Amino acid sequence: MIELKQIEKKYKDEVVLHGVNATIIKGEMVFLRGASGSGKTTLLKLLNREIEDYKGEIILDGKVYRNYPKHVIRREVSTIFQSFELLERKTAIENVMLAGEVLGKSKKELKELSLQRLEQVGLLDKQHRFPHELSGGEQQRVAIARALLNQPKVLLADEPTGNLDPETAERIMNLLYAINQEQGITMVIVTHSNELTAQYNTHRTLIMNKGVLSS
Amino acid sequence: MNPMKYYIRDAFQGLKRNGKAFVATVLLIAISLSLMGSFFLIRHSATNVISFLETQVKIKVFVSEDANVKDVNRAISSLDGVASTDIESKEEMLDRMKGFFKGKEYLFEAFQDASFPYTILIEANDEKKVDSIASTVKNLEGVQDIVYPQTFAKEILKWTEIIKQYGTLLLLIFLLLSFLTTQLALSLSVHQRQKEFRLKLILGGKASHVRTQILFEGWIMAFIGSVIASIVVTILDRFALQKLMDKFPFIFQDSPSYLNTILLLLVGIGSIVGILASWLATRGMMKRG
Numbered sequence: 001m002i003e004l005k006q007i008e009k010k011y012k013d014e015v016v017l018h019g020v021n022a023t024i025i026k027g028e029m030v031f032l033r034g035a036s037g038s039g040k041t042t043l044l045k046l047l048n049r050e051i052e053d054y055k056g057e058i059i060l061d062g063k064v065y066r067n068y069p070k071h072v073i074r075r076e077v078s079t080i081f082q083s084f085e086l087l088e089r090k091t092a093i094e095n096v097m098l099a100g101e102v103l104g105k106s107k108k109e110l111k112e113l114s115l116q117r118l119e120q121v122g123l124l125d126k127q128h129r130f131p132h133e134l135s136g137g138e139q140q141r142v143a144i145a146r147a148l149l150n151q152p153k154v155l156l157a158d159e160p161t162g163n164l165d166p167e168t169a170e171r172i173m174n175l176l177y178a179i180n181q182e183q184g185i186t187m188v189i190v191t192h193s194n195e196l197t198a199q200y201n202t203h204r205t206l207i208m209n210k211g212v213l214s215s
Numbered sequence: 216m217n218p219m220k221y222y223i224r225d226a227f228q229g230l231k232r233n234g235k236a237f238v239a240t241v242l243l244i245a246i247s248l249s250l251m252g253s254f255f256l257i258r259h260s261a262t263n264v265i266s267f268l269e270t271q272v273k274i275k276v277f278v279s280e281d282a283n284v285k286d287v288n289r290a291i292s293s294l295d296g297v298a299s300t301d302i303e304s305k306e307e308m309l310d311r312m313k314g315f316f317k318g319k320e321y322l323f324e325a326f327q328d329a330s331f332p333y334t335i336l337i338e339a340n341d342e343k344k345v346d347s348i349a350s351t352v353k354n355l356e357g358v359q360d361i362v363y364p365q366t367f368a369k370e371i372l373k374w375t376e377i378i379k380q381y382g383t384l385l386l387l388i389f390l391l392l393s394f395l396t397t398q399l400a401l402s403l404s405v406h407q408r409q410k411e412f413r414l415k416l417i418l419g420g421k422a423s424h425v426r427t428q429i430l431f432e433g434w435i436m437a438f439i440g441s442v443i444a445s446i447v448v449t450i451l452d453r454f455a456l457q458k459l460m461d462k463f464p465f466i467f468q469d470s471p472s473y474l475n476t477i478l479l480l481l482v483g484i485g486s487i488v489g490i491l492a493s494w495l496a497t498r499g500m501m502k503r504g
Binding site for chain 2: 048050069070071074075078079085087098099101102103104146150
């Protein structure tokens, strides 16, 4: 479970998050919607600890963020990005393996795990392709496989379909939905698309407007 | 399992990818450290020469043509600290010089008509008294000039000090250049691969591990540079200093430990330069986390 208590974030004199309070239940898939500049990406960066300087508390399964080193939290909270963030010089499987390398997993174990994840996202046959040899949707699937490698508790997705055509976007969303349902991973999906949240209206949508969060 | 093996693998890949910057940095470090090593070797040799010259107890006095050599010799013999004196005539001197002109007797003939002053060779009973005897003798009536090894020692010492002063300045400039080049190379590398480093951190990599990878890259460059410098200094020692030692064993003392100390120093300084420069190059990245 993630708890956000009175989160306030300023950039110089500009307040971008005004006392944000929220609770996300374990296994929940939550959309965080808002216009550009509403503060949703800032909130996501707080959750994956790219931003450290804020007021309030973030608690993950009883762990107060501030009391733990970044890497401890980041091993439980994975992130996928709009721009996929794959390393161009590494193949699909090598990109996935990177997530386990930073934890020091053995090569054998890593390879097995990576193949499982690639199979899960339907890219087993393209494991040796470089990112530029994959479509946008396939690149995002590699990024998802990488994010899932270490079995995180939470998956944060920053506009995961922002760079994709509607058809591919739907497939990616279906994949995330399936992972949430099958593995019970808590998901926070940042989007500015009303259509996307309307499609998944069975899930909770948090609206961010000028730094204020509402359900 | 320790993830460092993956980081070290990535460090080597990073160096390979930035081949030209890598070679330039290694060469600059090698040049700076070679200069430093050579400087230490020269200083060591100069110290040997100075020590040798300072142990010499003989003073050569040139007597004026219009003075009576026996009177001058008597005055010198009565001085405190003089163990013995020996007068050398023009004939005796030419006889002694004969050996130098073997095969070039025509040159020797030319010397025979020249006017040479009488010389008196003084031997002091204590090397510490050579300086005071020389200054007293210099002021004696009938003395044209004096020559003694300790004057050379002073001259060498003077030059050694000058070399030390400007050499140290030059070395510091070169070290600074190596440092800045390493930092620049690493900064470029960090900039080029910031996505990779950022990703490693986002995926849960420890900041200390990511930084160690870059520090390792910097150290490798500096280490290779210092090994090249050590080879250059060893060659200089073998082909220049050792030959001098063989020729003048009474001047130069063979001390392999000195060379080893220099080599260790070069590797140590190189490593510090590499690690410190890469540490500084990663400061910004670490702050951003």
